[in-house]
Amino acid sequence: MKKISILLAEDDPNLGQLLKNYLIAREYDTTLVTDGAQALQVFRKDKYQLCLLDVMMPELDGFTLAKEIRALDPHIPVIFLTAKNLKEDVIEGFKSGADDYLTKPFSMEELLYRIEAILRRASGKQADPPATSYTIGKFTFDVTKQLLTYNDQSRKLTTKESELLELLCRNRNEVLERNFALKSIWIDDNYFNARSMDVYITKLRKYLSRDESVEILNIHGKGYKLLC
Amino acid sequence: MKKISILLAEDDPNLGQLLKNYLIAREYDTTLVTDGAQALQVFRKDKYQLCLLDVMMPELDGFTLAKEIRALDPHIPVIFLTAKNLKEDVIEGFKSGADDYLTKPFSMEELLYRIEAILRRASGKQADPPATSYTIGKFTFDVTKQLLTYNDQSRKLTTKESELLELLCRNRNEVLERNFALKSIWIDDNYFNARSMDVYITKLRKYLSRDESVEILNIHGKGYKLLC
DNA sequence: ACATAGACTTAACGTTCTTTAACAGGTTCA
DNA sequence: TGAACCTGTTAAAGAACGTTAAGTCTATGT
Structure with a gap:
């Protein structure tokens, strides 16, 4: 079974590396970039199945990035990572087409849970919990x-x-x-x-x-x- | 199937455009106006199936506007968009006949669910329910x-x-x-x-x-x- | 208007889940 | 060996949840 590929854009190097490690541990083929411009560049080169974007990033913010990415692939699932109490951002995030968002701090469980939920929805299949x-x-x-x-x-x-x-x-x-x-x-x-x-x-x-x-x-x- | 028409009155141009885009993306035929007087004018000309009114607006505030609109069409569903901690306003809003209200900031999902719920209730007695x-x-x-x-x-x-x-x-x-x-x-x-x-x-x-x-x-x- | 019924909320009480505290051992390393 | 840290266990405190019943409100018909 082929691994799911995730593009992770997070400018905080600590959090970014942390997330990458967790995701890799969970068998997700994860690519980490530290700013939006880089993310777009990488996305153009390789295809990914899901994007995890920090909202606050240098060069190119998460929202604008999402729009660019959506222009290239309108159906790719996007999850935003955002600092707390920035609900206004959340609204704008949905506009640019986020499928979900997480406010920091969040637990890995939660992130993984949402990733799985979104991939399940994206793959068209309804219901069918993994029945683990x-x-x-x-x-x-x-x-x-x-x-x-x-x-x-x-x-x-x-x-x-x-x-x-x-x-x-x-x-x-x-x-x-x-x-x-x-x-x-x-x-x-x-x-x-x-x-x-x-x-x-x-x-x-x-x-x-x-x-x-x-x-x-x-x-x-x-x-x-x-x-x- | 004909689209549902929504009159959206919101003076913040960013939020207004944002909401409009989102609603249009969700197949709602949305008209955006930026003040109450304009809203009333537009409402007199065309019929709408639902109103989304900001409470704080220049020219004509949302509550008074709602009363005017209700005078023209007593049964049209109205949802208010209001800043938080304005409880007094909220109460007055319900008196003037709001069906519902949302306190900013809110998520798109919440708004959408509310719209659907209200339309469902409003169309309850009418024919052709989508039978979900x-x-x-x-x-x-x-x-x-x-x-x-x-x-x-x-x-x-x-x-x-x-x-x-x-x-x-x-x-x-x-x-x-x-x-x-x-x-x-x-x-x-x-x-x-x-x-x-x-x-x-x-x-x-x-x-x-x-x-x-x-x-x-x-x-x-x-x-x-x-x-x- | 009045009574009634249905829907929703509030109250009251009980249970369960999670965290924090308190105390008791263990492990590591200087 | 002793100091610092880590772990094991139980109990108590605090918060979240479950359930039933009583209260409040609204709509409806007579």
């Missing part, structure tokens, strides 16, 4: 229904429990880095959110304790690894 | 007739029930954000309206409970997701 479910030892984990099942006994997980368990499953038998998980689910990787995550790890361990072969292992200073 | 309907598990939901059907058994939904269910359907298997739903249906996203929305979620869940495969899932702190 994982097998964890003797457990079955239905992500969309947030249901963890063991021998016909089901437990309804909370939103956060479910999000964390999904990340663990996605990276099973390899290290899920703390910061990655925090940025993905909690937006901020500060002290309190880190402690909150610890609490959820404890909860998940308790839920999964019925199957001895399943274990959430801590990798000191790095993160967690789901063994199963 | 959704299939929700074993249910059928006729949006224009506000009818939820299960095995030949139909339940007539109230306006709010219907509007909320429509938003859920439109975003099925995706998160419908609380704030978006509140601003789209209840106008204000304050505490009380949020609680009111909770009540409606309970109602809808009860109506839909006959099909086990259908579920309105809460995403804590974000919104609801209709699974089906």
